[in-house]
Amino acid sequence: MTVLVFLDPSAPDGRIADASKPTLMATDQGATRGDGVFESLLVVGGTPRKPQAHLDRLDSSARAMDLQIPSQDAWRRAMTTAVTEFRRNRASARAGGAVGAGGTGEDSRMSATENIPDEMVLKLIVTRGVEGSTIPTAWVQASEPPATGRAQRESGIDVLLLERGYDSSIAERAPWLLLGAKTLSYAVNMAALRYARVHGADDVIFTSGDGRVLEGPTSSVLLAHAEGGGPDRVKRLITPQLDSGILPGTSQGALFTAAKAAGWELGYGPVEPGDLFDADGVWLISSIRLLAPVNHIDGREIGSPGVRAGLTAELNQLIHDAE
Ligand SMILES: Cc1ncc(COP(=O)(O)O)c(C=O)c1O
Missing domain, CATH: 3.30.470.10 (Aminotransferase class 4, branched-chain amino acid transferase, N-terminal domain)
Structure with a gap:
């Protein structure tokens, strides 16, 4: 319909x-x-x-x-x-x-x-x-x-890191590449997703030629750290720099606004693959699927299931309460 x-x-x-x-x-x-x-x-x-x-x-x-x-x-x-x-x-x-x-x-x-x-x-x-x-x-x-997106909010996803080939400063030097625009030319993004599925994963995180984490083919990347407990607990939410040739995500933007109001610390890259493996949680976020927790990247588990689930629940609540 x-x-x-x-x-x-x-x-x-x-x-x-x-x-x-x-x-x-x-x-x-x-x-x-x-x-x-x-x-x-x-x-x-x-x-x-x-x-x-x-x-x-x-x-x-x-x-x-x-x-x-x-x-x-x-x-x-x-x-x-x-x-x-x-x-x-x-x-x-x-x-x-x-x-x-x-x-x-x-x-x-x-x-x-x-x-x-x-x-x-x-x-x-x-x-x-x-x-x-x-x-x-x-x-x-x-x-x-799509029903898969709804299911992945719950089950989480496995992700491959794939090179996009450009360096992270190309967007300003080469505006004709339209890297920060949401153009109809999504054939490359769809090809990356097919590549991931053929290789046993659900989704992709693109990296730049100079080794930075960029975005997913249809999503923004988030990572979080949580330290301490009780009222002293510090929670930090990080996303790659918005001027590194990625699409500024409306969901990432709305979540950051809500997270800031809820006392989270915020950071904007640069993010390297090692930062993803060191994080307590990594997510791909977008308008339709919303928050998809990343279970594995290139076969390596991210954080622990319990911490990941707790942070996911907190972030989902912020998304739910945001406009
Ligand atoms: C390349 C890319 N990055 C990020 C996003 C996330 O944007 P939004 O949160 O506005 O849906 C999308 C959404 O489709 C996208 O295609």
């Missing part, structure tokens, strides 16, 4: 399209070159999480590639339409009724998902438009979150 809402000047709240029918021109530069930007955000109970941070990052990604995109107000309206339509379709599918206009089948299986949290994924996608045109193509896609 996927809902598509195209941003269209003639439809201020967006134009719902049938996701089971072709809707994109074959010459769209998003399809032919991966020339565009996107955002993925989680909607819980009908409310998008940290929409402003995602809209701001969409703007900054678009600026990095000289792409004119619709206003934040137009995105917000289309998001509201997509959320309303998706929830309406899901409710009617759960009730065993017909899926309404703009819905796309896949109905009776929904009743089996009733005890799953009320979550959906919104993707905001904008491309440079069809070849020869100057009008971007922009749409919002609403869909079910």
Whole structure:
């Protein structure tokens, strides 16, 4: 069940399209070159999480590639339409009724998902438009979150360190690499994930040519240390430097704000692989899967299961309480 809402000047709240029918021109530069930007955000109970941070990052990604995109107000309206339509379709599918206009089948299986949290994924996608045109193509896609992500929040993940090949200062020297932008060109990121799975792992942490820890293919990296006990307990949360050619994570940003308010010490890299192995906990964090505890990196256990679980519970509480 996927809902598509195209941003269209003639439809201020967006134009719902049938996701089971072709809707994109074959010459769209998003399809032919991966020339565009996107955002993925989680909607819980009908409310998008940290929409402003995602809209701001969409703007900054678009600026990095000289792409004119619709206003934040137009995105917000289309998001509201997509959320309303998706929830309406899901409710009617759960009730065993017909899926309404703009819905796309896949109905009776929904009743089996009733005890799953009320979550959906919104993707905001904008491309440079069809070849020869100057009008971007922009749409919002609403869909079910992948079940694997939910499972990995609980079970944790095994990770491989893989080289990305660039050094950690390349982003400033070579802005055309678009390293801090969330572009549609994710083929390399997906290839890294496939490589990890073929080699018995669930996910990846990229390292730079100069030996720094960077990010996951679809997530930010966090590590934590906890020292002492009781009221003197010191907890430190660290993430790689945001200017080292990584995407500034909206989830990492929101968690750091909440952790600071809760008395955690914060640090921004540089992080080296040895720091991950010395940590009490390592996590990959992103908007849809949220916090995935890392059990092993390159086959080596990170921290101890008990400490990892305790810190994970504390961080999950902070994420839950954050906007
Ligand atoms: C490369 C990369 N880094 C980090 C993140 C985490 O960003 P966010 O927390 O905003 O989802 C993502 C999210 O998809 C990503 O693709």
